[in-house]
Amino acid sequence: MSKGTTAVTLIPGDGIGPEVAESARRIVDATGVKIDWEVHEAGAEVFKKGLATGVPQDTIASIERTRCALKGPLETPVGFGEKSANVTLRKLFETYANVRPVRETPGVPTPYSGRGLDLVVVRENVEDLYAGIEHMQTPDVAQTLKLISRKGCEKVIRLAFALAEAEGRTNVACATKANIMKMTEGTMKRTFEEIAPEHPDIDAWHVIVDNCAHQLVKKPEQFEMIVTTNMNGDILSDLTSALVGGLGFAPSANLGTDVAIFEAVHGSAPKYAGKDVINPTAMILSAVLMLRHIGELEAASSVENAVMATLASGVRTRDVIGDDGSVGTTAYTEAVIGNLGKSVPEWTAREVKRLAMPVPREETAFVIPESVELVGVDVFFQTEEPPATVGEAAQRIAEGTALELKMVECRGTQVWPKTSARLDPTDVMRARFITRGSVITSEDILELLGRFGGRFNWVHVEKLRMFDGEPSFSRAQGEI
Numbered sequence: 201m202s203k204g205t206t207a208v209t210l211i212p213g214d215g216i217g218p219e220v221a222e223s224a225r226r227i228v229d230a231t232g233v234k235i236d237w238e239v240h241e242a243g244a245e246v247f248k249k250g251l252a253t254g255v256p257q258d259t260i261a262s263i264e265r266t267r268c269a270l271k272g273p274l275e276t277p278v279g280f281g282e283k284s285a286n287v288t289l290r291k292l293f294e295t296y297a298n299v300r301p302v303r304e305t306p307g308v309p310t311p312y313s314g315r316g317l318d319l320v321v322v323r324e325n326v327e328d329l330y331a332g333i334e335h336m337q338t339p340d341v342a343q344t345l346k347l348i349s350r351k352g353c354e355k356v357i358r359l360a361f362a363l364a365e366a367e368g369r370t371n372v373a374c375a376t377k378a379n380i381m382k383m384t385e386g387t388m389k390r391t392f393e394e395i396a397p398e399h400p401d402i403d404a405w406h407v408i409v410d411n412c413a414h415q416l417v418k419k420p421e422q423f424e425m426i427v428t429t430n431m432n433g434d435i436l437s438d439l440t441s442a443l444v445g446g447l448g449f450a451p452s453a454n455l456g457t458d459v460a461i462f463e464a465v466h467g468s469a470p471k472y473a474g475k476d477v478i479n480p481t482a483m484i485l486s487a488v489l490m491l492r493h494i495g496e497l498e499a500a501s502s503v504e505n506a507v508m509a510t511l512a513s514g515v516r517t518r519d520v521i522g523d524d525g526s527v528g529t530t531a532y533t534e535a536v537i538g539n540l541g542k543s544v545p546e547w548t549a550r551e552v553k554r555l556a557m558p559v560p561r562e563e564t565a566f567v568i569p570e571s572v573e574l575v576g577v578d579v580f581f582q583t584e585e586p587p588a589t590v591g592e593a594a595q596r597i598a599e600g601t602a603l604e605l606k607m608v609e610c611r612g613t614q615v616w617p618k619t620s621a622r623l624d625p626t627d628v629m630r631a632r633f634i635t636r637g638s639v640i641t642s643e644d645i646l647e648l649l650g651r652f653g654g655r656f657n658w659v660h661v662e663k664l665r666m667f668d669g670e671p672s673f674s675r676a677q678g679e680i
């Protein structure tokens with residue numbers, strides 16, 4: 201049943217964006233659902249006007265009001281300075297989860313046709329390497345911070361389980377690289393393993409992300425839902441879209457506690473802009489997710505069925521069948537509108553309940569240790585001196601202070617005391633100083649840094665602490 205008029209922010213976007221946005225909008229309007237579209241800009245044109253975020257204030261204000269947006273792809277300038285407008289939107293509205301469903305589609309032949317693929321990738325959407333905190337430690341060595349919080353993991357994992365239950369899915373895999381990055385990726389794995397027992401009807405399991413990619417190509421039907429960190433999810437979800445016919449068929453929802461932004465997974469494909477040739481299905485299916493989100497379940501199923509009826513009838517764009525016999529974006533859109541109300545035996549709509557967004561805990565930190573102990577400091581510094589000289593000098597610097605040199609490493613491998621590893625050093629090393637046994641304070645570290653700075657050019661430092669007796673830092677390769 202229709203719920204009256206709903207305000208939705210529409211961002212046509214860049215490149216092919218305006219064409220796919222117009223297609224989705226025409227089809228939604230044709231269902232009879234009353235949407236008050238608030239059309240606003242973001243992306244390339246906004247960057248050109250000199251706004252480095254790519255998202256103007258009136259667009260932000262509209263989403264604040266509507267709490268729901270349908271967005272075309274936004275071009276990310278490749279350069280320094282400008283941030284991705286997509287990432288800006290995700291962060292501004294704390295849309296912490298990105299949901300990317302794919303399902304075998306009638307009329308779209310792939311090497312996997314007939315295997316009934318139907319799975320969702322749920323990707324953490326605001327943390328990880330995409331926090332975009334980057335520094336050049338020296339002109340030669342670049343650094344990105346990979347930030348993963350217990351809070352961020354818990355939110356996306358709870359959402360994944362809630363979504364699985366709303367969609368009647370009984371199998372949820374968590375894909376991480378916890379075997380190497382035990383603290384960052386490990387937080388996602390451990391959080392998943394702690395929350396999974398709250399959902400005894402769901403078969404919850406962990407898979408290492410590289411094997412997940414391998415399994416997705418080899419036997420994708422073993423997956424119903426994959427929850428994962430931001431970059432893993434970005435890559436895996438492009439892979440899963442290819443299993444069902446490519447980016448032209450992959451919709452997504454960016455979900456936060458009170459704002460949702462729906463968009464195709466694909467980008468602005470500039471070479472096809474304005475040519476009326478691209479496939480608008482991903483954007484139309486994103487609008488289907490949007491209709492479900494605003495409670496228009498019937499209209500959502502009607503559009504989904506019409507898309508499947510269109511494809512099953514052989515009306516397809518050139519990404520599916522090439523130039524011969526394919527239709528353009530506008531003709532495809534009109535065919536979908538003409539098929540509203542139809543369904544085909546090849547497609548049975550999944551019974552879906554409206555997703556109730558989990559209400560996250562309000563605390564800033566989800567983990568509070570009972571004891572915290574400062575035990576040392578890692579000092580990253582620029583040098584072209586050989587490791588033996590560096591080690592001896594750093595040892596002498598620490599003499600008479602509360603700390604002693606434990607090791608020096610380069611790119612994660614200990615170089616002092618010398619290990620058997622071969623080494624091709626860069627010009628950034630890290631000296632690890634630890635307490636000589638007494639309780640140390642920040643002042644002790646500042647004294648050491650003052651001395652160290654007199655001899656070496658340090659570029660950044662990390663405190664070494666114990667939380668409830670557990671080290672908050674990893675060891676270097678070769679460190680004992």
Ligand code: NAP
Binds near residue numbers: 277
């Ligand atoms: P892209 O725009 O997704 O295009 C890559 C290729 O995918 C296209 O050349 C085309 O393949 C195919 N494709 C994508 N969408 C299609 C559609 N609707 N119908 C048919 N084929 C489609 O990726 P990109 O070239 O890497 O990125 C271009 C720009 O988009 C960049 O500025 C990037 O930052 C941005 N981007 C934005 C978003 C977003 O807004 N969420 C997401 C990704 C990228 P063929 O060449 O084989 O025909």
